[in-house]
Amino acid sequence: MTYRVAVAGAGLIGRAWAIVFARKGVPVCLYDVDGSTLRKAPEKIRASLEDLEAAGLITDPAAVMAHIRIEPELAKALDGVNYVQECGPENVEVKRRLYTDLEAAAAPNTVLASSTSGIVASQFIEHLSHPERCLVAHPVNPPYLIPLVEVVPAPVTNEASVALTMQIMEAVNQSPILVRQEVQGFILNRLQGALLNEALRLFRDGYVSAEDIDKTVKHGLGLRWSFMGPFETIDLNAPAGVVDYAARYGPLYRDVDIQRGNDNPWAEETLEALDRERRAALPVSELGERQAWRDRRLMALIAHRNTQQTS
Amino acid sequence: MTYRVAVAGAGLIGRAWAIVFARKGVPVCLYDVDGSTLRKAPEKIRASLEDLEAAGLITDPAAVMAHIRIEPELAKALDGVNYVQECGPENVEVKRRLYTDLEAAAAPNTVLASSTSGIVASQFIEHLSHPERCLVAHPVNPPYLIPLVEVVPAPVTNEASVALTMQIMEAVNQSPILVRQEVQGFILNRLQGALLNEALRLFRDGYVSAEDIDKTVKHGLGLRWSFMGPFETIDLNAPAGVVDYAARYGPLYRDVDIQRGNDNPWAEETLEALDRERRAALPVSELGERQAWRDRRLMALIAHRNTQQTS
Numbered sequence: 026m027t028y029r030v031a032v033a034g035a036g037l038i039g040r041a042w043a044i045v046f047a048r049k050g051v052p053v054c055l056y057d058v059d060g061s062t063l064r065k066a067p068e069k070i071r072a073s074l075e076d077l078e079a080a081g082l083i084t085d086p087a088a089v090m091a092h093i094r095i096e097p098e099l100a101k102a103l104d105g106v107n108y109v110q111e112c113g114p115e116n117v118e119v120k121r122r123l124y125t126d127l128e129a130a131a132a133p134n135t136v137l138a139s140s141t142s143g144i145v146a147s148q149f150i151e152h153l154s155h156p157e158r159c160l161v162a163h164p165v166n167p168p169y170l171i172p173l174v175e176v177v178p179a180p181v182t183n184e185a186s187v188a189l190t191m192q193i194m195e196a197v198n199q200s201p202i203l204v205r206q207e208v209q210g211f212i213l214n215r216l217q218g219a220l221l222n223e224a225l226r227l228f229r230d231g232y233v234s235a236e237d238i239d240k241t242v243k244h245g246l247g248l249r250w251s252f253m254g255p256f257e258t259i260d261l262n263a264p265a266g267v268v269d270y271a272a273r274y275g276p277l278y279r280d281v282d283i284q285r286g287n288d289n290p291w292a293e294e295t296l297e298a299l300d301r302e303r304r305a306a307l308p309v310s311e312l313g314e315r316q317a318w319r320d321r322r323l324m325a326l327i328a329h330r331n332t333q334q335t336s
Numbered sequence: 337m338t339y340r341v342a343v344a345g346a347g348l349i350g351r352a353w354a355i356v357f358a359r360k361g362v363p364v365c366l367y368d369v370d371g372s373t374l375r376k377a378p379e380k381i382r383a384s385l386e387d388l389e390a391a392g393l394i395t396d397p398a399a400v401m402a403h404i405r406i407e408p409e410l411a412k413a414l415d416g417v418n419y420v421q422e423c424g425p426e427n428v429e430v431k432r433r434l435y436t437d438l439e440a441a442a443a444p445n446t447v448l449a450s451s452t453s454g455i456v457a458s459q460f461i462e463h464l465s466h467p468e469r470c471l472v473a474h475p476v477n478p479p480y481l482i483p484l485v486e487v488v489p490a491p492v493t494n495e496a497s498v499a500l501t502m503q504i505m506e507a508v509n510q511s512p513i514l515v516r517q518e519v520q521g522f523i524l525n526r527l528q529g530a531l532l533n534e535a536l537r538l539f540r541d542g543y544v545s546a547e548d549i550d551k552t553v554k555h556g557l558g559l560r561w562s563f564m565g566p567f568e569t570i571d572l573n574a575p576a577g578v579v580d581y582a583a584r585y586g587p588l589y590r591d592v593d594i595q596r597g598n599d600n601p602w603a604e605e606t607l608e609a610l611d612r613e614r615r616a617a618l619p620v621s622e623l624g625e626r627q628a629w630r631d632r633r634l635m636a637l638i639a640h641r642n643t644q645q646t647s
Contacts, residue, residue: 200551213552218588222530224530232516237513241565242566247561247563250558261630265623271602274529278533279600291587322564
């Protein structure tokens with residue numbers, strides 16, 4: 026199947042999505058309601074492509090760029106595309122109006138996929154004539170480095186739209202998961218939140234410093250998790266697999282669960298103490314430099330992963 | 337400072353610890369109460385060293401091996417050492433008796449550090465004359481690949497013993513964290529348990545497959561966590577750092593927390609369903625082969641990390 030896609034919204038996420046599609050040779054129309062944002066997009070995309078080239082992740086920025094067309098008219102941007110990646114603001118009312126416009130410009134079976142991290146699709150598509158081709162395809166930032174995409178159909182979404190979204194994500198080397206029912210926070214942020222909640226409680230209660238929490242994950246848990254995930258990790262950590270593991274460690278994890286009532290790990294004084302430790306380690310003025318380091322490490326890690334066998 | 341260490345227990349963990357010390361040139365006496373276990377140890381250590389050489393993580397197995405001495409007499413094994421890494425069975429009564437023997441053979445200020453993953457030191461050292469030099473130094477398996485060590489003093493432990501343990505761990509390139517008070521499960525397993533508890537609930541309630549949970553972590557959360565940890569990750573994910581991040585995402589994570597009462601995520605029927613999915617993906621007969629793959633991936637990841645700047 027050949028894909029032609031449009032990306033609606035040329036901010037940080039929209040530009041990153043354009044790279045994801047274009048680097049696999051999929052023609053992309055990039056649109057934004059704001060002319061100034063749209064005009065600035067090519068230069069910013071070019072800068073990201075140069076970073077990727079420097080990290081050895083792409084070889085020809087100009088060839089990638091050639092697949093991206095800038096289009097200031099919505100009707101033209103959506104003409105002939107089978108998939109739209111919507112990257113508008115995180116606001117239910119704004120999204121409702123945007124979807125009215127997208128529906129007016131798109132063919133009735135064009136898939137409309139939202140990048141929203143926090144709003145389930147059923148909250149902004151129910152007024153449409155064809156809501157059955159709408160769903161969420163939530164990326165992690167930036168999607169050209171972090172491949173996970175959470176595909177979350179609404180109750181009204183049809184199977185063909187889910188299937189096309191999964192296919193196109195696989196085709197551009199993303200790693201889509203299917204979230205079978207709408208759920209607050211989807212999967213990634215719920216898992217992240219569960220770990221952060223326990224981490225904040227251990228920090229707050231004085232068992233450990235914030236730095237040592239980070240060490241525990243980066244020099245302990247995170248190594249295997251970065252190529253196996255939590256279930257494969259425990260499945261391989263007991264002679265007979267996951268049920269055997271649960272017999273050994275399940276009671277401990279259940280105890281941890283029972284010990285934690287609903288005391289609030291996100292209280293102001295906890296965050297102030299965490300901020301004191303983080304700001305002593307890294308002043309706000311150095312956040313930008315450290316973010317650039319993070320991006321270099323992430324690119325190097327992806328390049329490393331690309332050399333490894335997945336099975 | 338020069339270190340001389342003994343490892344008491346020549347099973348899987350004891351042999352791995354011997355490699356950790358010896359590869360940094362620290363003389364190790366390896367002891368086991370069981371003569372047969374001890375006699376088999378050198379050949380097994382040699383095999384592990386060859387794997388490390390093949391992965392490019394060490395260059396000279398024989399040079400590492402030369403720092404390891406096998407010693408069947410406890411008194412001789414502990415003679416002149418300043419640190420003992422105890423790797424006995426995970427049983428309170430067995431550990432109590434073992435510590436009686438260790439105390440009889442060790443100088444009064446030799447640090448006695450336990451590898452236990454589940455028993456706090458105060459449960460097996462209180463009968464000693466010199467319990468103040470005892471603590472837990474809990475590794476992740478195998479410690480020569482996963483550097484995290486949880487250093488957990490008992491209330492009776494003195495500061496000098498904690499300081500020496502932290503120093504020796506740093507000296508042999510491990511990554512020690514200080515757990516300031518004894519706590520069930522220490523830090524790593526509490527964090528792992530918190531994420532697993534939420535993962536099992538999402539799986540059990542039909543939102544997502546086990547495979548997709550693993551994808552969410554390995555292709556999403558685990559990438560940054562494998563070199564930054566959870567607090568540095570969120571600190572770099574909002575313009576003004578962690579408090580700014582908490583203002584954006586804290587309410588979501590708190591909601592997840594409130595939604596989860598104490599329903600048991602480790603129930604038998606949940607584990608059976610998880611086992612069905614895992615066994616369809618990987619029969620028990622293929623666990624060994626996949627564990628060998630895991631070890632190759634882990635060695636390659638460590639080799640990759642060794643090429644990267646930490647700041």
